[in-house]
Amino acid sequence: MFDIIGKRYWFIAFSALILVPGLISIVLNGIPVSIDYKGGTVYYMEFDAGTAVTDADVSAVYAAQGFEDAQVVTVVAKEGAAPGFQVRSTEILPEGKAALDAALVTAIGPHKTLRFESVGASVGRLVTQNATLAVLFSAIMICLYLTVQFRHLQHPLRYGVAAIVALLHDVLLVLGVASLMGHFFGWEVDALFLTALLTVIGFSVHDSIVVFDRIRENSGRLRGMAYDRIVNHSIVQTLDRSINTQLTALFTLVAIYVFSTGQLQRFLFWLIIGLISGTYSSIANAAPILVIWANREWKSWFGRGKDDSLVTAG
Amino acid sequence: MRERTLIWSVVIFILATIAVVANLDLVVSGYKHPPALLRLLQPHLEPARRSLHLREGLDLKGGLQVLLQAEQQGAVPVTAELLERAKAIIENRVNGLGVTEPVVQTQGEDKIVVELPGVSDPDQAIQTIGKTALLEFIYSGTEALAPSTIVETTNPLTIDLLPEGYQEPYLGNPDNPARDFPESWVKPEDVVMPGRGVNPTRLAPTPDANATAASAATPITGTSPTTTTASTDEVTATEGVTATDGTTATTGTTATLPTTSTAAADATTPVTATDALTATEPISTGIIASDETLYPTVLTGDELASASVTLDENLQYAVSFQVKSSAAARMQRFTSQHLQKVMPIILDNAVISSPTLQGAIGAEGQITGQFTKADAESLAAQINSGSLPLKLKVVGQTAIGPTLGSSAISSAVNGGVLGLLIVMLFMLLYYRVPGIVANVALLLYTLFSLTIFRMLPVTLTLAGIAGFVLSIGMAVDANILIFERMKEELRAGRRIAKAMESGFERAWPSIRDSNASTLITCVILFWFGNQFGASIVKGFAVTLALGVLTSMFTAIIVTRLLLKASHSLGLHEGDDGVGVLESSRLRAMFGI
Numbered sequence: 001m002f003d004i005i006g007k008r009y010w011f012i013a014f015s016a017l018i019l020v021p022g023l024i025s026i027v028l029n030g031i032p033v034s035i036d037y038k039g040g041t042v043y044y045m046e047f048d049a050g051t052a053v054t055d056a057d058v059s060a061v062y063a064a065q066g067f068e069d070a071q072v073v074t075v076v077a078k079e080g081a082a083p084g085f086q087v088r089s090t091e092i093l094p095e096g097k098a099a100l101d102a103a104l105v106t107a108i109g110p111h112k113t114l115r116f117e118s119v120g121a122s123v124g125r126l127v128t129q130n131a132t133l134a135v136l137f138s139a140i141m142i143c144l145y146l147t148v149q150f151r152h153l154q155h156p157l158r159y160g161v162a163a164i165v166a167l168l169h170d171v172l173l174v175l176g177v178a179s180l181m182g183h184f185f186g187w188e189v190d191a192l193f194l195t196a197l198l199t200v201i202g203f204s205v206h207d208s209i210v211v212f213d214r215i216r217e218n219s220g221r222l223r224g225m226a227y228d229r230i231v232n233h234s235i236v237q238t239l240d241r242s243i244n245t246q247l248t249a250l251f252t253l254v255a256i257y258v259f260s261t262g263q264l265q266r267f268l269f270w271l272i273i274g275l276i277s278g279t280y281s282s283i284a285n286a287a288p289i290l291v292i293w294a295n296r297e298w299k300s301w302f303g304r305g306k307d308d309s310l311v312t313a314g
Numbered sequence: 315m316r317e318r319t320l321i322w323s324v325v326i327f328i329l330a331t332i333a334v335v336a337n338l339d340l341v342v343s344g345y346k347h348p349p350a351l352l353r354l355l356q357p358h359l360e361p362a363r364r365s366l367h368l369r370e371g372l373d374l375k376g377g378l379q380v381l382l383q384a385e386q387q388g389a390v391p392v393t394a395e396l397l398e399r400a401k402a403i404i405e406n407r408v409n410g411l412g413v414t415e416p417v418v419q420t421q422g423e424d425k426i427v428v429e430l431p432g433v434s435d436p437d438q439a440i441q442t443i444g445k446t447a448l449l450e451f452i453y454s455g456t457e458a459l460a461p462s463t464i465v466e467t468t469n470p471l472t473i474d475l476l477p478e479g480y481q482e483p484y485l486g487n488p489d490n491p492a493r494d495f496p497e498s499w500v501k502p503e504d505v506v507m508p509g510r511g512v513n514p515t516r517l518a519p520t521p522d523a524n525a526t527a528a529s530a531a532t533p534i535t536g537t538s539p540t541t542t543t544a545s546t547d548e549v550t551a552t553e554g555v556t557a558t559d560g561t562t563a564t565t566g567t568t569a570t571l572p573t574t575s576t577a578a579a580d581a582t583t584p585v586t587a588t589d590a591l592t593a594t595e596p597i598s599t600g601i602i603a604s605d606e607t608l609y610p611t612v613l614t615g616d617e618l619a620s621a622s623v624t625l626d627e628n629l630q631y632a633v634s635f636q637v638k639s640s641a642a643a644r645m646q647r648f649t650s651q652h653l654q655k656v657m658p659i660i661l662d663n664a665v666i667s668s669p670t671l672q673g674a675i676g677a678e679g680q681i682t683g684q685f686t687k688a689d690a691e692s693l694a695a696q697i698n699s700g701s702l703p704l705k706l707k708v709v710g711q712t713a714i715g716p717t718l719g720s721s722a723i724s725s726a727v728n729g730g731v732l733g734l735l736i737v738m739l740f741m742l743l744y745y746r747v748p749g750i751v752a753n754v755a756l757l758l759y760t761l762f763s764l765t766i767f768r769m770l771p772v773t774l775t776l777a778g779i780a781g782f783v784l785s786i787g788m789a790v791d792a793n794i795l796i797f798e799r800m801k802e803e804l805r806a807g808r809r810i811a812k813a814m815e816s817g818f819e820r821a822w823p824s825i826r827d828s829n830a831s832t833l834i835t836c837v838i839l840f841w842f843g844n845q846f847g848a849s850i851v852k853g854f855a856v857t858l859a860l861g862v863l864t865s866m867f868t869a870i871i872v873t874r875l876l877l878k879a880s881h882s883l884g885l886h887e888g889d890d891g892v893g894v895l896e897s898s899r900l901r902a903m904f905g906i
Contacts, residue, residue: 046715094440094708101437113713116436120709123381126422126845134842141834149827192777195839195851199784199858202835206828210795213824241798244744248794249787251736256729256783264722264776271784 002239004283005232005291011284015169022176025183031175032182034190037128039121041092043100044075044114049082051109058085061107065100067092084114091118131194135171138198139164142205146212153216158293163208166286170204170277171197177273192267200274203249207242207282214238215290228291235287246279322875326758333761336366336768355769366768369415370431371775371853372714374723377431378439381710384424392424396703401426403699404443410695411442417773422845426706436713438688444706447696449615450660453648458668459658461683465665467611612648612657614701617641621697623690624680631690632682635697642677650674659683661693722776730783734760737790745797746905751876752793752869759789759868766860778853785861791828792869795821801906810900814877818870825870829862836862 004011035042047053055072062070067089076084092100097116104111119127143160150156174197181187214234222230250272257268292298336355339345352364372379384392384400397420404426408416417429433439452467459465619636626632637645649657649671658668659681667683685693738756741749763782767774774782800817804810836859843851 094437094444094711098437112715113436114715116711116713118708118711120381120383122383123709130842130845134838138835138838141838142831145827145830145834191843191851192854194842195777195854198835198839198842199854202832205831206791209827209831210824213827216823217820237802238798241794244740244794244798245788245791248737248740248790249784251740252730252733252783252787255733255736256726256780259725259729259732260722260776261725262722264726264780267777267780271780 002236004235005228008288015285019172022180025179026176029179029183031179032188034188035119036191037124039091039119039124041089041118043116044086045111046082046084046114047109047111053083053108057108061103065103138201159212162286162289163205165289166208166281167201167204169281169285170200170274173277174274193270196267196270200278203275204278207279208286210238211235211282211287227294231287231291235283242279249275333765336765337761369771369773371773372431373776375431376714376716378433378436379429379712380440382426382444382706383709384704385707400702400704403702406699407443407695442692444708446662446702446705448662448701449697450611451613452609452611452658454609454656454658458656459665461665463665464663465609467609613645615697616700618697621694623694626682631685631687632680633690633694634680636678646674646676726776726779733783734786747903748797751873755868755872758872759865763861763864772856775853778857781854781858782861785858789865789869792825793873795824818874832862833859
């Protein structure tokens with residue numbers, strides 16, 4: 001039988017290890033946010049096939065229209081194909097777009113709008129504010145729900161808090177990866193990223209709940225068994241389910257991931273990372289935290305530096 | 315017990331039949347849903363709006379999403395009621411554009427989001443929906459105003475800028491149902507142009523203005539106790555009204571003064587800045603087409619009953635209109651008394667055209683002005699829907715070309731189908747007989763969910779499809795929980811029927827709590843998306859939440875029923891008296 005609780009500090013150390021690179025990156029590079037949060041315009045245009053145009057040409061037209069800060073990325077530059085560009089700039093208002101389109105036609109040639117996305121700075125601020133609220137609020141609500149559901153056990157609040165710590169692990173991991181991806185591949189965090197993050201939060205708790213539920217049931221049936229044994233027993237009993245559920249969700253996510261591109265693919269990427277992290281953290285963090293808390297093991301962390309001496313205390 | 319099973323079987327059979335019929339269009343091309351089904355599934359929609367096809371969002375079929383923010387107009391604050399009115403007007407305009415399945419919703423306290431799937435010209439659409447669209451027929455004497463000239467008028471939106479006493483002629487219902495011009499206004503030579511009531515900050519009398527005022531009327535100078543324009547310490551007020559013969563602006567004779575003149579005439583009474591009638595600019599009858607001139611509004615778009623696109627005698631696009639009966643007499647009287655004079659038509663203060671009145675206009679007329687077809691349609695839609703009570707600013711916009719969307723949908727659907735197949739294969743191999751049952755439940759789940767999407771309807775976005783596919787993976791979670799429990803019970807030597815029962819019973823709290831936590835995040839996601847028109851976020855939250863709820867039904871009730879059925883069909887023969895563990899056949903059936 002697996003002894004996950006006995007190796008709880010190893011699992012927690014592993015969590016810390018995978019969190020560290022991302023956290024360092026967050027401190028050094030921050031998390032690059034998209035126009036959804038800071039306002040601005042992304043314009044994805046496609047010129048007619050055969051138009052001779054480089055990103056510098058597009059930049060020049062933007063600059064002439066007063067958007068000197070425009071960042072032009074060439075999306076399609078194959079011989080004979082229709083050249084496509086994605087341009088980020090400060091917010092372009094509807095009148096501005098008409099003028100810009102006219103200038104692009106004059107300077108370069110006819111083009112199609114594949115995607116034009118514009119967010120006002122005030123809306124961006126609102127989104128950022130609400131995003132923070134949404135994450136905090138969902139964490140609090142879930143903590144409350146768990147505390148109420150586990151109220152018949154001793155220390156119901158511990159279950160809520162342990163689930164939130166596991167959830168924090170997942171949120172920090174996804175944010176850290178976002179920062180790394182932003183630094184190395186120029187990915188930006190958009191409204192869909194937050195959607196993925198909130199879904200991960202829901203899922204992470206999903207897994208924690210199933211383990212906690214088993215602990216609740218076993219606490220009633222296996223009176224007299226040490227608490228850490230009950231917890232370990234519960235983890236092992238639910239392991240099949242945790243892995244299988246994880247697998248079926250991953251099957252579907254990976255399947256669409258393979259077929260999709262762009263924004264949607266990134267959305268699925270965040271979901272996949274978060275889901276794996278969610279299952280890991282509920283088994284390897286949430287449940288062990290219950291044991292650590294029950295044993296008050298932190299008293300021995302600094303005193304003796306040994307962690308396996310209080311395992312059977314219950 | 316048997317009765318309940320029977321009732322559930324019948325219910326599920328009926329639901330499944332409906333779901334199959336509703337989804338036949340996925341396999342039969344050109345399939346039309348029977349009208350009876352529409353009536354049954356969409357009683358909450360107006361008959362004209364009923365349709366069971368799957369609605370594709372902007373990111374799938376292209377189109378436009380605009381986020382508009384209301385700004386305070388004059389002294390009128392943005393209220394929920396005004397926002398609702400603006401929303402209704404935009405809905406009318408959007409319908410006039412002929413877009414199918416438009417979405418117009420208020421967002422937060424001061425925003426309106428408009429989604430127009432499949433719109434080919436986003437710029438034109440923004441023009442049509444976001445404009446205030448206050449159409450006015452104004453009077454400019456003999457002067458023809460060039461198209462696109464921006465003019466100030468005495469329209470209802472600027473009425474609060476007018477001095478008291480000058481407002482009455484312009485006040486519409488309900489204060490003054492018989493809105494009309496003073497008798498003196500309807501004779502061309504008496505058309506009066508009141509000076510503008512100026513707000514205190516603009517009260518900087520120029521020598522020029524003083525001189526003008528002095529020649530035009532008796533200047534009243536007094537120290538105002540309330541005004542903040544301390545730099546001059548003087549508030550110059552003239553009666554500001556000059557009746558002229560239409561050509562000489564400032565030298566005409568003083569006209570009849572409305573009621574405010576009594577207050578102004580008394581020099582000892584302190585004159586407050588806002589009440590003062592100040593002529594800081596030459597008073598004119600509209601000879602000078604500058605924004606300093608206030609042109610009288612004869613008729614507004616709200617007084618038109620309807621408008622439609624026609625062709626004029628030169629086969630140019632034009633907009634013909636019908637005047638409401640309440641205003642027709644006034645229009646008739648005014649136009650017949652101002653023949654050969656110019657009556658410009660302006661939209662949001664910009665001149666559309668400056669026709670000269672060749673004949674009297676009564677109940678109907680025509681607006682011409684070098685329109686394209688789209689321009690004319692847009693103007694007609696705007697007249698028919700009325701002018702917005704609020705000024706709307708575009709604060710966010712997403713326009714997506716149709717090509718990007720169509721490639722995305724096929725990839726998402728392919729991914730979804732592949733994901734479903736893998737999950738089904740996994741369930742079959744791992745759980746065997748219960749796995750087959752779970753797969754039937756999963757197919758039913760897919761059919762039920764799609765039917766609910768059609769019913770409500772839910773507009774499917776890419777993120778929505780992802781949420782749906784994810785919920786397929788989660789739908790089996792409940793089954794996995796139940797089956798794992800069943801296996802445990804079977805391993806402990808329980809009989810099959812007993813193991814099934816306790817599997818369902820014991821798994822229930824986990825299923826309930828975990829789904830509740832997902833629903834909590836869905837609610838918060840929906841709220842988050844609703845704040846700023848992120849339909850992509852809302853779409854995900856809605857499909858995921860519906861998926862969770864539907865899966866609880868299929869994964870628990872349907873699975874239970876099917877397992878019972880398989881049991882009573884004798885599939886697990888040999889169970890009598892023997893534990894599953896002793897029979898290799900049964901072990902294989904349950905994958906133990």
